[in-house]
Amino acid sequence: MDDMTEAWRMTGFGLDKLVRGAVPLPSVGRRALLVAVRAVALNFKDLLLIDGKLPAMSLPFVPASDAVGEVVAIGSEVTRFRVGDRVLGQVIADWADGDGPPVLHRQTLGLSLPGVLARHVVFGEDAAVPAPASLGDEEAATLPIAALTAWSALVESGRSRPGTTVLIEGTGGVALFALQFALAFGQVPILLSRHADKLERARMLGARLCLDTGANPDWSAQVRTLRGGRGVDHVLELIGGANLRQSIETVAAGGLVSLIGQLAGTELAVPTPVLTRNRITLQGIATGSRRQFEHMNVAIEALGVRPVIDAVYPFEAVHEAFDHQRRGPFGKVVISMG
Template identity: 45%
Template sequence: MNTLATTTERWELAGYGIDKLALREAPLPAPKAGEIVIATEAVSLNYRDVEVIDNGMGSTLEFPFTPASDLAGRVLAVGEGVNRFLVGDRVLSAFIPGWRDGASLPWSVAPVRGGPLPGVLARHVVEPADWYVHAPHSLSAQEASTLPVAGLTAWMALIEKGQLHAGQSVVVQGTGGVSLFAVQLAAAHGARVIVVSGSDDKIAQAIALGASHGINRHTTPDWEREVLVLTGGRGADHILEMAGGGNVEHSLRAVAQGGRISVIGLLEDDRFSLSVMALLASRATMTGIAVGSRRALEDLVRAVDVLAIRPVIEASYAFDELPQALAHVRRGAFGKIVIRAD
């Protein structure tokens, strides 16, 4: 341990608001029993990171606070009793550290990284080994860092919970990180993918990733009608609902009898109302998706290697360019925004 640094550099939030962010030097403790020391190589940003920085996103933060949750790095040292990792192993952070497997746990029992738990925007972290999984062999650190939230959310919606199989149809809304993972995962499993977006250019890029069709929601506001045409009147087996609000009614009209709507995003509104009779008539299942367990992340990692999934990164920023990266996230991206820490 004598060769390890005793200090590191990390982003700290002194209060709510991006103007309260500062890059500071901090002590780097030696690992305790069960802990590992990780050299951060990349941190993927999610829209929730912007919300947490702005207002806590429903959590009361303890300042100074380090944001972000999705880390890819390399193990520098291991504490006593650690047998899951060796020095030199490449690792990924788990978003919900207390959720190893099985049914979801309440947030109060298993809080999440990056709010309310401290985040990972530091050049080094010292944390329990149980909070990490092995990274994919086939991805760079920047690519791998996009899996813990965006990749796993799409995996949970379609594969873990949705039991997607070849021949089914999937509607993916938008072209953010979760949506593009969903396009690739669905296509790799033999499903027919329909992308709904406000940009013809982004639709074309999504089709290049494996989508079969695209619908521009601006020129076709009642996009569910086109879904019914494309599915021969049957409707989609799976719909990833990313907007919330009034858009959920469109999803309900577009879903197949007995199909599935996975509620993931609330970009339009954090509330919605539905006709109970319409829901009953559809026999559809509506499920909230809030990322997944450590075991599910390990399943995703293996699948990424086998299926040759390549995460879409629109831009990467240097470690000291966090404010610019957050501004990019706020205005929207085709895929993911990543911070380089190597």
């Protein structure tokens, strides 16, 4: 194998500072996997990093965290994988099981660890999972953040059961995975979007209760009307900022809000009397553990869940892919290595 590969690296902040070039092939430690990347999926956090709104390691830096690929070499002490296996990287690399490390994101792909927007990457043996055989490369690449975050919120942390009403905000990757999981497990999803055309596409995925927040900016009252005045059992807060106020006002007594997104900013507006009077639980969600990732992948195969991909770009068109991500995709934007 040649001792060089190719990667997109940030040489500064801003998309114009993201450049493609030859880089040394990463070395493989005793308990590591060298992976030939087949596809990469983008996330909102990747844009934050490129825009200089998240701290990165020293520049130049390879961004992005979600990738699927084929194991092409293994370290001398690797036992969980073999050359030829198709794997996904665990984004929080030191979260194998349980509640996770005391401080998350100290070992995070594409943030505190080099990212995956390259033709070859290294995953630790304990920070990789087999890719679901039922999914193609472009589909599998979407799972590490978007799918696992939705799974963690609804299944691992959501106290969900059949008949639970869950409010899902938006039509991005996390939202559409949440919609599919909710439907698969007999929950009742209510989907919000300010784009009427995206709601029409969501209806084709099975979303029956949809609300156009562009036409109804004070949407909490409309949601309660849909629920006969009771409110919803669980909200997936994917916008953040001032939007959290309406989310809390929408939750039924004893309900749950899973805080995931920060599209509207990192400062929260919380109506404290409603939160305390109605005994509402507010929890933060940060993807999930490797064990949860493995459980989710088994369920994806059993349930026949298919990731929603809005567009696929070639490795040479990464700037165009990030432009699409910034516009707000319906589902996921994926980069294929070809």
